[in-house]
Amino acid sequence: MPSKWGGRGRAIPLLRIATDPRTWVFASAAAAAGGRALGRWLTRFELRGRTVLITGGTRGLGLELARQAGSAGARVAICGRDADTLARARESLSQMGAAVLATTCDVTDRNQVAELIRFVQAGFGHIDVLINNAGMVEVGPVEAMTAVDFERDMATNFWGPLNAILAVLPHMRSRGEGRIVNIASIGGKLSVPHLLPYSSSKFALVGLSEGLRAELRASGILVTTVCPGLMRTGSPRHATFKGRHDAEYTWFNLADNFPLLSMDVERAARRILRAVRHGNSHVVLSLPAKV
Ligand SMILES: NC(=O)c1ccc[n+]([C@@H]2O[C@H](COP(=O)([O-])OP(=O)(O)OC[C@H]3O[C@@H](n4cnc5c(N)ncnc54)[C@H](OP(=O)(O)O)[C@@H]3O)[C@@H](O)[C@H]2O)c1
Known part of the structure; x- marks a missing residue:
């Protein structure tokens, strides 16, 4: 009796399936998805025991x-300029059982950064x-900004x-692996009015980070560029406001605290560490930033 494929027996339907272009499209898509999953598994980088x-x-x-990172079993090293804030952070990390090193360092000073890298290597052996x-x-508006404001944002x-990066690269190269994550901003992809020194500096960081990714990939060092939109970190308390200070503070603070515009910081950190594990090239955080 003729089958619904119009032929007799089983050989003809199988032949039809095998020669149907839709079968090949489906098989290629499945193979590509499988390849991606395998690639992710092969490049997965566990944080436990890492620095x-x-x-x-x-x-x-x-x-x-x-x-x-500490909860995931990593040894963590942190730095900042203010000694009291640093001490409080070290205490809270130690209390949760993390192995932690903390030292003051101003990242705009190359010598202090070199000292920071030596300090972490002496304490933990290496930096992963x-x-x-x-x-x-x-x-603030551009008319309230001076060249010094642009220099300050660029410096930090x-x-x-x-x-x-330059201080840590020789060590990562000699070990043949490592992860570098650059927290840029969506302001480094789309220039934001009243944030020009910031946006300019983050554009420069995105350029550095993306080029570095391409250049280092073959050496086993994977670079991730993170572009968050607003996150609820309390950053308006530490921002500098120029021009009409109150008005500038109000719009920045409102946007920073509005749940639809800004992202919860725990979630942002989870997404970033997931990207580290998988060696992703880019992370864009918060809905408005994606749009
Ligand atoms: N919050 C957001 O909505 C948002 C959005 C997009 C991107 N980002 C980016 O995400 C990162 C973290 O933002 P955040 O909101 O968590 O900032 P934050 O609360 O202001 O914290 C900034 C941290 O950097 C340290 N720091 C600042 N200047 C430094 C320097 N010269 N040397 C060493 N440490 C320095 C600060 O400590 P000290 O002041 O004691 O040095 C502090 O630990 C930043 O790169 C920011 O641009 C934030």
Whole structure:
């Protein structure tokens, strides 16, 4: 009796399935998905037993990254400029049972960064993951900004990460593996009015980070560029406001605290550490940033 494929017996339907272009499209898609999953599994990088250095790990996103990396079994090293904030952060990380090293360091100073890297290596042996998180923001119209404001943002948000990268790279190269995470901003992809020194410095960081990813990939060092939109880290308390200070503070603080516009910091840190484990090239955080 003729089958529903129009032929007799089983050989003809199988032949039809095998020669149907839709079968090949489906098989290719499945093979590609399987390849991606295998690639993710092969490049997975567990944090347990690793050393993770987080610049600016004393509060906000940096401290949350340190907490989550510590909970995952990593040894964490943090730095910041203010000794009291640093001491409080070290205490809270130690209390949760994390192995922690903490030292003051201003990332804009190349010598201090070199000293930081030596300090962490002396304490923990080597550095597996560098997270360039230390950052600053100045808010205000361009007419209220001077060249010094642009230089300050560039020093912290661009030269700071570059100082740390150049100091840590020889060691990662000699070990043939490592992870470098650069916390940039969506302001480094789309320039934001009233945040021009900040946006300019984050654009520079994104350029550095993306080029570095391409250049280092073959050496086993994977670079991740993170572009968050607003996150609820309490950063308006530490931002500098220029021009009409009250008005500038109000819009920045409102946006920073509005749940639809800004992202919970614990969630942001989880997403970033997942990207570290998988060696992803980019992370864009918060819905408005994705749009
Ligand atoms: N919060 C947001 O909505 C948002 C959005 C996009 C991107 N980001 C980026 O995410 C990162 C973290 O933001 P956050 O909101 O958590 O910032 P935050 O609360 O202001 O914390 C910044 C951290 O960096 C440290 N730091 C600042 N300048 C430093 C320097 N020159 N040397 C060493 N440490 C320095 C600070 O400690 P000391 O002041 O004691 O030095 C602090 O530990 C930044 O790179 C920021 O640009 C934040």
